[in-house]
Amino acid sequence: MLMPMKDILIHAQKNDYAVVAANCNNEDTVRACIEAAVENRSPIILNIGYGANCMQYDHKLGKLVGDNFDDVPELMVFFGRMCEYLADKADVPVAINLDHGAEFAHAIWAIRSGYTSIMIDRSMLPFEENVAQVKELVKIAHAVNVSVEAELGHVGWGSRYETDRDAHLTDPDEAAEFVRLTGCDALAVAIGTAHGEYNQTPYIDFERLEKIRAAVDVPLVLHGGSGTGKENLYKAARSGICKVNIGTDLYKAGAKAWNDEKCEFAGNGYILAKRGYKNCLISYMEILGSCGRY
Numbered sequence: 001m002l003m004p005m006k007d008i009l010i011h012a013q014k015n016d017y018a019v020v021a022a023n024c025n026n027e028d029t030v031r032a033c034i035e036a037a038v039e040n041r042s043p044i045i046l047n048i049g050y051g052a053n054c055m056q057y058d059h060k061l062g063k064l065v066g067d068n069f070d071d072v073p074e075l076m077v078f079f080g081r082m083c084e085y086l087a088d089k090a091d092v093p094v095a096i097n098l099d100h101g102a103e104f105a106h107a108i109w110a111i112r113s114g115y116t117s118i119m120i121d122r123s124m125l126p127f128e129e130n131v132a133q134v135k136e137l138v139k140i141a142h143a144v145n146v147s148v149e150a151e152l153g154h155v156g157w158g159s160r161y162e163t164d165r166d167a168h169l170t171d172p173d174e175a176a177e178f179v180r181l182t183g184c185d186a187l188a189v190a191i192g193t194a195h196g197e198y199n200q201t202p203y204i205d206f207e208r209l210e211k212i213r214a215a216v217d218v219p220l221v222l223h224g225g226s227g228t229g230k231e232n233l234y235k236a237a238r239s240g241i242c243k244v245n246i247g248t249d250l251y252k253a254g255a256k257a258w259n260d261e262k263c264e265f266a267g268n269g270y271i272l273a274k275r276g277y278k279n280c281l282i283s284y285m286e287i288l289g290s291c292g293r294y
Contacts, residue, residue, distance in 0.1 A: 001088065001091065002084060002087040002088050002095070003093050004116045004147045005095035005097055005185070006117070006185040006186070006219075009185070009219035009243055011043070011093075011293070012043070012219065012243070012290070013219045016237075017237055017242075017289035018222075018289065018290065019042075019045055019242065020042075020044060020225075020244060020284050020290065021045035021097060021221075021243050022246055022247070022281055023048075023099065023250060024047065024083075025048070029250075029274070029277060030046060030083055031274070032274045032275075034086050034087065034089075034094060035278060036282050037090065037092045037094065038091065038092055040282060040286075040290075040291040041291060041292050042092060042290040042292070042294070043092055043290060043294065044094055044095075045094075045095045045096075045117075046094065046095070046096045047245055048079070048083070049098075049100055050076070050100075050102070050106040050110070051072040073109050076109050076110070076113050077109070077113045077114075080113025080114040080115055083114070091294075092294045095147070096116050098110035099245070101118050101120050104133075104136075107120060107137050107141070111141065111144060115146065116145075117149060118137065118141055118147070118149070119148075119149040119151070120134050120148060120184075121150075122150070123152065123153065123154040123155075123168070123190075124154055127174065127178070130152065130178070131181045131182055138182055138184055148182075148186075149187070149188060150182060150184040150186075151188035151189075151221075152170050152174060152188075153169050153171070153189055153191075154168035155188065155193055155194060155195060155223040155224050158195060158196045158197050158202075158224070168190055169191065169205065169208065170190045170208065175187060175215055185219070186221050186243065187216060187218055187220055188220075188222070189222070191204055193223060193225065194224045195224045195248075196224075197226070197248055198228075202228050204235075206235065206236075206239060209236065209239055213239065213240030219242035220240050220243075221243040222236055222243070222245065223245045224245065225245055225284070226250075226252075227249065233288060234288075234289075237287070237289055238289070246281070246284050250277050250281055251277070253276040253279065254273035254274065254277035254280075255276075256276055257272045257273055257275055257279075258270075
């Protein structure tokens with residue numbers, strides 16, 4: 001059943017578990033997510049970046065690259081409606097979330113495409129500008145029952161972990177003020193995780209998380225779940241984190257399943273990749289405690 005992400009996260013918050021927000025970029029990954037959720041009686045969040053199904057994000061340039069910029073909105077609507085159709089058929093809660101919406105238009109297109117949540121990433125802007133832009137989109141999204149996730153502090157990249165980890169950690173007092181001023185439904189926090197693959201062992205600041213949890217009443221979100229470690233994620237899910245973004249590990253598991261079989265026929269390869277992605281996702285559902293909740 002398709003529902004606003006806020007409703008899913010409030011249930012997780014009340015019951016001390018976290019929900020996987022799985023990065024999806026095609027029909028196979030969406031189906032794998034929903035199948036895993038139904039089979040394990042778990043809620044699921046389909047995490048989809050703007051243009052994820054038709055373009056590539058260049059992390060060095062910090063922008064989308066490709067030859068089909070003009071096609072993104074049209075393809076986004078098509079992909080969103082497909083997700084909406086599959087989610088509606090499921091008998092467990094499913095949310096469709098825009099991941100790291102970098103521009104105003106991205107959020108609006110996500111809403112038009114049937115997404116039930118938008119993540120507004122203005123985390124590299126000054127506090128006042130972050131507040132102003134998130135507040136504007138909260139007003140729009142809430143008018144049509146769409147949830148809003150924002151980010152305070154900034155989660156960097158695992159490939160630059162030695163510098164990114166401590167560069168923009170979330171301040172608990174600022175977090176409380178940010179939520180009060182914006183009215184956001186969920187807050188992504190920087191407590192030591194990073195996007196992509198880590199170049200060293202991650203260190204999670206659980207003391208900081210405890211202080212943020214005490215200061216903020218909305219569900220908290222952890223970006224950069226891949227490679228963070230089972231023990232860290234297990235503890236985070238029982239310490240106030242209600243949503244964990246997983247992408248890299250899922251895609252790596254899918255690719256490994258294809259490569260291990262040395263599959264030469266693409267049709268069979270896609271089946272194997274989907275299975276590998278799905279099995280990895282289920283393992284994260286178990287770690288975060290979301291299985292058997294519905």
